[in-house]
Amino acid sequence: MQRPARTITRIQRKNTAAILDAALEVFSAHGFRGATVDQIAKAAGLSKPNLLYYFPSKEAIHAALLDGLMETWLDPLRAMDEAGDPLEAVLGYVRRKLEMSRDFPRESRLFANEIIQGAPRIGPNLSGELKELVDQKAEVIRHWIEDGKIAEINPHHLIFSIWALTQHYADFDVQVHAVLGGDHVDPYPEAQRYLETLFTRLLTP
Template identity: 70%
Template sequence: MTQPKPQTRIQKKNTTAILDAALEVFSQHGYRGATLDQIARAADLSKPNLLYYFPSKEAIHVALLSGLMDTWLDPLRALDPDGKPVDEIIGYVHRKLQISRAYPRESRLFANEIIQGAPRIHEVLGGELKTLVDEKARVLQGWMDAGQIAPADPHHLIFSIWALTQHYADFDVQVRAILGPDTGRNFDGAQAYLDVLFNKLLAP
């Protein structure tokens, strides 16, 4: 099978510009509201030039989501079965909060895809994501059975961590409207609150 030619420096630059522009457009307007014209303008490229790199809006969206999934799964992969249970879970909370802090547009892109029924990543959700969550849920259940953390449904524990951390990216405008525009202070406050919440929740 013939391997594709490596991209030139200009091609890499344009591909990066397209993906960054698309991330901004998709995170603001969602998949349905975004257009190739908007993405081309944001990337400072002509539409025909954009189509040289990606044949369709869906191709751009899939490229973004594919890259995002690894970023999304890595914090859960890092949960160590041999670590101290409470420390491992609090560490996971911190990592998820940091993802929301560092990648708010990516978080909103992912949320929009889920709201639409995940047509472009449904197989990943039912495959790689489900496998990983089930694996870590068994780890959590083992800690609960051993009396190392308080009993709770392990899957819903993971869901609650997602909800409580991704909120600060997905509802950023609402958070800043209520707490003020200082994003750094808002995330620091969120981490302090979540530390108290999960330490109390997990105490055996």
């Protein structure tokens, strides 16, 4: 006989969320190798044994974060509308990626740290789900080029350049603010204007 599913209590949901939020802070600051269960437990306000009740290891916490992150990471590209105006579709993707850097900087750094380390935990996702989506959208961009709607450009490298130019503001946040004059400066409005101008000029036939 199949056992009934265990009911998750409000406290369990609260503690799980606290652990994942604390882990995101620790992993994004120290990377996977530099982070410890003790650091995560302290940041979550829990004892180490209590944390290990919810997640058996640092690897399990990291995997849970990355699983949730991949969906969030791919959503802006999925939203690129092949039926809409091509230039506006690309600019919309640029804006969504820039908003992600502004609103989810810790998630961006977590992803960057994983990639820098050789993607040992999400390699299959990159060569599977991510590649399939990028190839699909690259084919859409290629059709726009063939129809003369945007300038001729390598679709994959266009997507790579959007990643680089938007994620920079999250992954190198300290450098950006140091150059622009401190933490009180908001780089995003001007960054959006600059990137929209850049890609409009690049893609206009």
